Amino acid sequence: MVTCEAPLLEVRNIAKSYGKGKKGKEVLTDLNFKLNEGEVLGIIGESGCGKSVLLNLISCLEPVSQGQMLFRGEDYTGRKPAYVCRWFQVIFQDSEAAFDPKKTIRQSMRENLKLLAGDLADSDRKIDEMVGLMGLDTKLADRYPRQLSGGQVQRMSIARGLVTEPNMLLCDEITSALDVSAQAMIMQYLYQLRKKRGLTMVFVSHDLALCSTFCDRIAIMKEGKIVEIGTPDEIMDAPKHDYTKLLLDAVLYVK
Amino acid sequence: MANNLLEINDLTVTYGDFKIITEVSFAMKPGEIVCIAGESGCGKSTLIKAVLGIKQLGAHIKKGSIVLDGRDITHLGVEERRQILGTQIGYVPQNTRGSFNNIRSYDVQYQEAMRSHNKKFNRVEAIKCFDRLNFPDSDKLLAYQPWEMSGGMNQRMAIALAVLLGPKLMLCDEATSVLDVTSQKEVIEELAKLRNELGWSILFITHNLGVASHIADKLGVMYAGRMVEYGDIRKVLDDPIHPYTRKLLAAIPGKDRKLPVGLEGRPPLDGAEWEGCNFVPRCEYCTDSCKTRPYKLQEIVPGHYASCTSGRSV
Amino acid sequence: MKTEKPKLSRSQIKQLKLKRKVIIWGVVVTMILVLSFFAPYFLPYDPLETNAAMMRKAPSLQHLFGTDNMGRDVLSRLLAGARTSIFATIMLVIISFFVGTVVGVICGYYGGALDDLVMRFTDILLSVPQLVLAIAVAGMLGGSLVNTMIAIGITSWTSYARLARSHAMRIRQLPFINACRLTGCSDAHIIITHVVPNLIGPMLVNATLEIGTTMLSIAGLSFLGLGVAPPTPEWGAMVSESRNYLQLAPWAVFAPASAILLTVMLFNYFGESVCDLASSKEA
Known part of the structure; x- marks a missing residue:
């Protein structure tokens, strides 16, 4: 730090x-x-x-x-x-609406990387790393936002916020x-992020x-x-x- | 037990072909507050919709029965149903903004509701009722229109209307979950007061175990269409038996300011259709036999039922 | 428990049925388009050739739909006119769809003074009955197919613009647009890659529903003598020309009139099936 x-x-x-x-x-x-x-x-x-x-x-x-x-x-x-x-990256309450419904989660994340970091060479590895860090299967990133549960989309949107390392x-x-169990999951991952990255x-x-x-x-x-x-x-x-x-x-x- | 106010026996409810609730049974005594979390x-x-029994809500009772005060109300006709709704069964929905017409005064809407139940509307009585519930400006309230009020006040007006109609059983469907914490507390306290003074019975549906622990006498925990645990509130909260109940309690931020512990995954959408236990995919104690053993709510401790005891610390 | 063969839910079955409907009507409509495009190459007679010996002959094997006042073969004129009528309609719908969507999206996304200006302008256009305005414009420009299209196009883009604007205004407020702005997207990028793909569906549905109405408008103007210049065959103009001798040769009126009716109906059925499918997917 x-x-x-x-x-x-x-x-x-x-x-x-x-x-x-x-x-x-x-x-x-x-x-x-x-x-x-x-x-x-x-x-x-x-x-x-x-x-x-x-x-x-x-x-x-x-x-x-x-x-x-x-x-x-x-x-x-x-x-x-x-x-x-x-x-700064903002994470919104209505996470499903925070993703373009016509694009897969990965496509939305790639856009973040492309516009902010400028390089796409490494993008899939970075996305997979962040999705993994939020405790989600990397395959889920290839789905559309409405195909995931509320807790999963919210974790994806945190992952999206983090790919560009704000x-x-x-x-x-x-x-x-979210339900309390999904809320508690998110809090745990956020806590780990704090410990690992000093966010x-x-x-x-x-x-x-x-x-x-x-x-x-x-x-x-x-x-x-x-x-x-x-x-x-x-x-x-x-x-x-x-x-x-x-x-x-x-x-x-x-x- | 003949003196039960509400008995729900082996209830199975479907939407179209899709099972939402399977084999839920419980009983409520007069003057009790039962929370289903x-x-x-x-x-x-869906449970509330089944008790209300309004066909247009889409819930269809496939099996089992609902008995209100000794009378089977499972398959009542439209007219009979209309007579018991309001006067015997009251209902406070989650979003009262939608259940009052926003641009007509409470006065008119109260009158309408009373008239449709063949009761006389008495302004003095209404104001007395507001006073008893400690509403501010009780004498002016009726002249207001719902849009001029906060969500919490609106919810309290809905409760007051239910009080005037004087039902035996109140159904509250997430009645406080859209409110701010301070108004939530007021509404909860009001409901508890009504129970103490008028001997109301309340079936309270909530996702918030904190709310449940403050007003309920009995607590039922539902998971994917099944009641997995049911019993006296203190027994369920102090000694949770079902693995899901324990996980649920651990996920709630507590007074100790320790980070809550979550639960990965989500309930199966077709959980009510499963033969065996439907918590298996998320359960740390599950064995092969869990997948096939049929669901059954058993009395583990007197007055405390659960469908599974795995991992219970004695 | 999962079975081997996945059981379809009711809503899925309903969607499959709706999809089948769209495909059936889509095939019918495509057939009409193909037919009208290639018809002029397979005409039994020259649609412009008059024949004094064959005036107002009733339908027969030589002339399936009979002949008109000048002895021209009605079937040939009908087929030749199909291309004019249908393709003028499709072109007009495509152009006003494009113009309307672009204007509407820009107005809806940016809002403000530009939006006010454009929307007040469309209000003015819409305050005059569409057909009256089209008649006035066509009257000033003179009769020709292009002028008819211009006359109708002046007002028809506004409905697309209004629809696109309202969708753009809704989409603009969704959190994902804010999320995009926070990745440093330019407005143009957001409009092209995020706003447009999210509103193009309902816009296309609207366009298919508009085909029938537009075709009627073109035929209507031609009927009033403000469309194509005679002797070019066009359905609306054909009805207009032949109505004077309706009692003597009813076939010369009925043939183009039924052609208009049938085509408009088929396009409307197609549009409605697309609309049904789209709304079932949203639900």
């Missing part, structure tokens, strides 16, 4: 609003956080708190209204997704459409219990603001903000 |  002076990702005072003037609606207000290399940041919030928008902003899929985003100290605010895609994965509710991640979810098992730090979001940020122990054992307490109280553990 | 495609929603 390389340690840098500047954090891998820094978000400074970013805000996002839709519409203009009086009709405008602010969905994110004044967000700040830093993310170091190899760290996993969990972002927790209920629906409509703006957590998915935040990922779209970081990955430049949508422009920010205000503020700055820095990658290793370099300000990349206002860039195109094509510029940042070497650093610095960071942005995960948007990647397990919420940095932003892990957006609504499941506080799940995040507390996996993340280094957890940020609690409410109505477009981060109300509390801390390690799982701090958040789970000594929550400061009322909203965090409310969320924590609503987690239904199996008794 | 399982992952997607295990047939738990």
Whole structure:
């Protein structure tokens, strides 16, 4: 692992609003956080708190209204997704829809490699390696997305995100459409990836219990603001903000 | 046992030619909350459809019987069925956004529902009911329209309507799974309260064992169309017998903040058609005999049934 | 347990049946196309040759469908006209399909001011009844086959454009397009390799359904005397010419009229079978 002076990702005072003037609606207000290399940041919030928008902003899929985003100290605010895609890959909640239904998984992955890494000579070996790393049979890569189960497609989409060796994965509710057993499988493979490759991640979810098992730090979001940020122990054992307490109280553990 | 509210005996349900549920049996006493848990495609929603018995839903009962309060309701006619739905069997669906008309006030929709069951709609009573359920602004609620409400509030309005109709048995099909965690907790608490105060019986279908553990008295675990374990909630959760139940519990993130353990593969789509155990492809304890031994739910401990005991730590 | 021979489910059997339908109608339609293409080489008589001795003769062994007012063989004219009618239709459908899809996809994918401009323009075109607009345009340009096609084509591309636009707008919002943007794909690349393959199916279905309507429009304009210039044989024009002496020689009207009816029907059946198959696959 390389340690840098500047954090891998820094978000400074970013805000996002839709519409203009009086009709405008602010969905994110004044967000700040830093993310170091190899760290996993969990972002927790209920629906409509703006957590998915935040990922779209970081990955430049949508422009920010205000503020700055820095990658290793370099300000990349206002860039195109094509510029940042070497650093970040986004994994979406609806993984089946994240693959072109008319192409096999391998074809979609090849496209990633071709556009990002530029060489195709080695592509099949790289794809097989990543698919294997996610614990899937390499033959499954030659199928169409709808021919795989939800958990399998989600693992494929993580594999696709990783073939181009980005610095960071942005995960948007990647397990919420899945059954618990498939969710647990994904978490295990992600954990192994962290151990093997020191992968940095932003892990957006609504499941506080799940995040507390996996993340280094957890940020609690409410109505477009981060109300509390801390390690799982701090958040789970000594929550400061009322909203965090409310969320924590609503987690239904199996008794 | 004559005093069972709901008895499901040896139920086999098909969609077209395709078996979805095979030989599911269990019984519910009045005032009990029974949870049926399982992952997607295990047939738990089909079970609800079979009890509701509405032909248009596509589920067809091939074998077995459903007995409600001593009366066999397996093959009721359309008119008789209509009379028991609502007044004897209430139903809270997963997506209440779809079950209320979005642009008509609750007032009108409540009236309509009550009238179709030959009951009088009394606003004062409705507001009393809201008060009892601790709804905020109870006196203004009826004037609202569903789109003005959050999903959680909508779900609670659906429950309140069911309360007014006063059924003996409530069926909840994933009633909390689309809600945010905070509203999920509110709805769960409301249901538990209704049981305690009104002696409701609830058949609660969920994929979330955490939810089940908070309200259920009995828990049934379904896998690929079969009930693999059934019993008192504490017995099932504290001493899971079937290998699948143990795997399912291990996959849930717990209080210890340890990474959950997953289960590779997926349930067989035609699992309900298999002769032997249909968990075999994913089971670490399976032997050759498992593939042929017919499925049977056995009473292992008094009040605790399972179809397999392999790998159980005693 | 799995048996040796896989048992087909009901939906699979239904799909096979639908597929068979498409193949049958496809063969019929292809036969018509081939027939109309080669027919002019096997004409019993010259379709333009008039014969004062044979005016308005009833169908007989020499003239299977009889002769018209000028003693021309109706069968020969029918066969010669098939090529004009059918190929003009197919060409028109292909051209408007292509133009409409390109415009629609670009508008739908990019949205914004360009989309507004183009869509308001199509609104204006569609606010005038299609046939009236076509008559006006054909009247201005003068009667010829190409001008007829232009007159109809001015409005017919809009339906393809609208359909392609709505599909492109839907596809644009799917996560896989975002995933593609995050691999650094250019917009052109996304449109060509991801958007178009995902909407071409329903577009083709629409095109096959449009063949019948387009053929009727062309025949209709010809009937009004705004299509091909006489004496070139064309079905719509043939009906128009012969209707004056309908009581004397009904065959001269019925033959081209039934030809139009039959062809439009067959193309519609083909289009509908394709449509059924496509929707059963989606379900």
